[in-house]
Amino acid sequence: MCGIVGAVAQRNIVSVLIEGLRRLEYRGYDSCGVAVLGARGPSRARSVARVADLEGQVRDGHLEGVTGIAHTRWATHGAPVTDNAHPIFSRDALALVHNGIIENYETLREMLRGKGYEFVSQTDTEVIAHLIHSLYRGDLFAAVREAIAQLHGAYAIAVLHKDQPHTVVGARQGSPLVVGLGDGENFLASDALALAGSTERFIFLEEGDVCELSLDGVRIVDRQGEAAQREVRQVAAYGGAVELGPYRHFMQKEIFEQPRAITDTIPQADAFDASIFGEGAGQVFADIDSLLILACGTSYYSGLTAKYWLESLAKIPTQVEIASEYRYRESVPNPKSLVVVISQSGETADTLAALKHAQELGHKHTLAICNVGTSAMVRQTELSFLTHAGREIGVASTKAFTTQLVALFTLAATLAKLRGRLNDEQEAGYLKQLRHLPAALNSVLALEPQIIAWSEEFSRKEHALFLGRGLHYPIALEGALKLKEISYIHAEAYPAGELKHGPLALVTEAMPVVTVAPNDALLEKLKSNMQEVRARGGELYVFADTDTKIVNGEGLHVIRMPEHYGLLSPILHVVPLQLLAYHTACARGTDVDKPRNLAKSVTVE
Ligand code: AGP
DSSP: OOEEEEEEOSSOOHHHHHHHHHHHGGGOOSEEEEEEEETTEEEEEEESSOHHHHHHHHHHTTOOOSEEEEEEEOOSSSOSSGGGSSSEEETTTEEEEEEEEETTHHHHHHHHHHTTOOOOSSOSHHHHHHHHHHHOSSOHHHHHHHHHTTOOEEEEEEEEETTOTTOEEEEEEBSOOEEEEOSSOEEEESSGGGGTTTOSEEEEOOTTOEEEEOSSOEEEEOTTSOBOOOOOEEOOOOOSSOOOTTOSSHHHHHHHTHHHHHHHHSOSSSSOOGGGGOTTHHHHHHHOSEEEEEEOHHHHHHHHHHHHHIIIIIOOOEEEEEHHHHTTSOOOOOTTEEEEEEESSSOOHHHHHHHHHHHHTTOOOEEEEESOTTSHHHHTSSEEEEOOOOOOOSSSOSHHHHHHHHHHHHHHHHHHHHTTOOOHHHHHHHHHHHHHHHHHHHHHHTTHHHHHHHHHHHTTOSEEEEEEOGGGHHHHHHHHHHHHHHHOOEEEEEEGGGGGGTGGGGOSTTSOEEEEEOSSTTHHHHHHHHHHHHHTTOOEEEEEEGGGOOOOBTTEEEEEESSOOGGGHHHHHHHHHHHHHHHHHHHHTOOTTSOTTOOSSOOOO
8 A cells, every 4th residue: 555755864865765655555555656956956856657667667667866755646536647646735835745545635626726826636634735735934833733634534735845845744634654763864654564675774654643764864843833753763674575485376375374473473482371472461361350352354354253262262362353444333332342353464554443443432442463563553552462473465365364363362362271261171271272283284284285276266257255164164254355356256155054045046157156164063053055056056165174084076076174172273274275376366367465456555534
């Protein structure tokens, strides 16, 4: 999604800006641009192709400068065309980049037109540029502060003005922005990752902050305009570009990294101890009577899976909500409920807003399950558990999901123990099963050749149905999401018992029905549902635990999974669904790691 990089230095910073954009590329974007200040004002290059194309333009056009801003755009207002790409100029004096959405842009645009400003883009961003320009009286910092007071919505911005050659001003509200501190040079970015290689000292700006970067320092004020002292954090270099190694795509690499990611995420301790979730977690866990899980997309499905664990193991009532729905619905807050936000990136706008909403409603206990330790979500919650998936590049989340499941199972077991529902033997058993998971995953990954054979068949279909029951219904949902996201095949998931209440009408031989079939208490029920499909001529593609004894037959294709893995079975069963989606997408020739219209980190509402 949109990304910002900015810099003030004494050297040509164009390569730093381009490198920053390259590091943000994996998030998904549809245009990009860079602007630098020269003697006659800002000049820019913009591209609706990749950052590599922008780099070529910059080189050919000899674009150079010591002060600059750059951007990757994921279109919200206006198509991905050059005129809408950032940086956006105002009267060739001011350049601005923006992440987020300005909700009152139409009113502001009318007001600014009345003042003679001409609009050349369809973006909401252009109103910010003209608004700051209209308020500029020789002090960019002051003009930005005055302008943002009139903005409704979410933003992170970086702006420069021709009359202040060594200044970049930034502001944030609802979208992340970090300051990178260098020696005699300073930087700004929407993610510290963009500045890896340039600095390891960062200030994570808080909501409402405005900052001014100059050569020798950074000034920050808070929402009230008071000078703000923000902690400088040392963030170790994020490593260079992640290598693809022997894999065709990052998604494939990340699927195969899951045994390692899970090994790194499983708590080292020999017991399920509250301290795994941070200081004071024991007290918080003793205080709560329920859980409210908030997340989006794949992270939401990990929450749905966790509900089964939390309610069956710990007997604690658990509600799971899509963050973008929760934030706007009138709910009944329970201050004794622990709010759990789940996110790979920790920067998803809807989940952050839902967290804030819950806090405003009086929820005092919050826990983040997140893959990025420096993210806003981790900073804004009382407790946290970091998954150690490592950087996930593919837009389709894989290793982040399975590591979230490990974290959530750990949470369920910890709460079960604290509530006297887990004896020593059971605790030792679950710990042992967790430790054995990477090996079990390796045996599932070895099924890849059989899944490739199925994917040829799937690549010729336009629709698919996924079925699961109980603990594996969320896994069916995740399998369908993976398939539609990267292969563009329309896929739906249902709890198998719901078939007869509607979706059975869709079943024909042209609609493959993928079935998640663990050897659990619902197996016989699931088998009846499979019969319902067969009776209508539907073709079943079943991932069955070996001990289910389900075997190939007419219209019944079976891939045998290892023996049933008990409560942790969803972590194994999702992997073949990831592989099926991946290989189907490859067979259809889609851009697997960067599927159309999607972004890795969804930082707008
Ligand atoms: C998963 O494959 C998706 N690309 C998407 O649903 C993602 O899980 C969602 O946007 C939430 O992201 P987060 O985990 O970073 O909050």
